[in-house]
Amino acid sequence: MTVKQVTERNDSLETRIIKTLTLMDQDLPTIPVVLSQIMHMTASTESSVTDLIKVLDQDQALTARILRVANSAYYGLREKATTIERAVVILGFDMVRSLAVGASFIHYFSPKNQYENFDLNAFWAHTTAVGVFAETIAQELRLTDSADAFTAGILHDIGKLVMLIYFEKEFSQVLVRVAEDRLDFSEAEMVELGLSHATVAGILLRHWHIPEVLVWAIEHHHEPLKAEKDCSLAVCINLADFAARYIQIGSSGSPYLQPPSIELLKTTNLTGGGFKNILKRLTRKKEDVFKLISALD
Numbered sequence: 001m002t003v004k005q006v007t008e009r010n011d012s013l014e015t016r017i018i019k020t021l022t023l024m025d026q027d028l029p030t031i032p033v034v035l036s037q038i039m040h041m042t043a044s045t046e047s048s049v050t051d052l053i054k055v056l057d058q059d060q061a062l063t064a065r066i067l068r069v070a071n072s073a074y075y076g077l078r079e080k081a082t083t084i085e086r087a088v089v090i091l092g093f094d095m096v097r098s099l100a101v102g103a104s105f106i107h108y109f110s111p112k113n114q115y116e117n118f119d120l121n122a123f124w125a126h127t128t129a130v131g132v133f134a135e136t137i138a139q140e141l142r143l144t145d146s147a148d149a150f151t152a153g154i155l156h157d158i159g160k161l162v163m164l165i166y167f168e169k170e171f172s173q174v175l176v177r178v179a180e181d182r183l184d185f186s187e188a189e190m191v192e193l194g195l196s197h198a199t200v201a202g203i204l205l206r207h208w209h210i211p212e213v214l215v216w217a218i219e220h221h222h223e224p225l226k227a228e229k230d231c232s233l234a235v236c237i238n239l240a241d242f243a244a245r246y247i248q249i250g251s252s253g254s255p256y257l258q259p260p261s262i263e264l265l266k267t268t269n270l271t272g273g274g275f276k277n278i279l280k281r282l283t284r285k286k287e288d289v290f291k292l293i294s295a296l297d
């Protein structure tokens, strides 16, 4: 049975998405082994440089891409990193792991088609900015592991890609609702479809056996306070998502944004003024983020 046949049935949208993703081995790209291994390392404290090098040895093209990004203007290295070992010495292990996830994810999961109503370049610019800002916010507020924050930031809107590629009609309906009712994307999804891209991302990432800490945060990135357990990574993504849109880097599908609630800021011991200061500092990083976006392209 093909995905098309499944999605043409009269099941609920959530059931159709689950069935689509369950059949993904034949119709959707599976997560590359190398990327999966690196992502598991990101969530593990026991991985070593040797493990990372061993994994990257399986994919020379990815290694070359990582080195290209490491040597890009974003990192501004005085000395060229010619090997992964050297990159780890200069940039640090966590940064090279994050970079490997960013470089491979965008490369593998960029749809080949162009979509009339949705600008994919702006989408990747948005997710890259969220990755960088989430990493910075995690460090500044000592909220959570900053490498996990970068990875979760890059992946946070992957549910939109699934909807765009496999449920194009429903995705377009959401875009119309966004424009007509001036809604945030996830609010428009709830009105139009009754589920959001965050839920879709959760289904996909669990299917891929991505570490639960990342899945949990991505699933709750629009409503971190509704999470029943520690939500600091989800809060981090939520704040970074707002920052990327406020600072206007790329686009995530809706220009209508609501600032984070005081209640949400309180979970990080931030006041409104404190968050404004963070936004000012992140705004100064705008040019750097563009350098990373063009290096990852």
Ligand SMILES: [Fe+2]
Pocket: 156, 157, 197, 221, 222
């Ligand atoms: Fe989102």
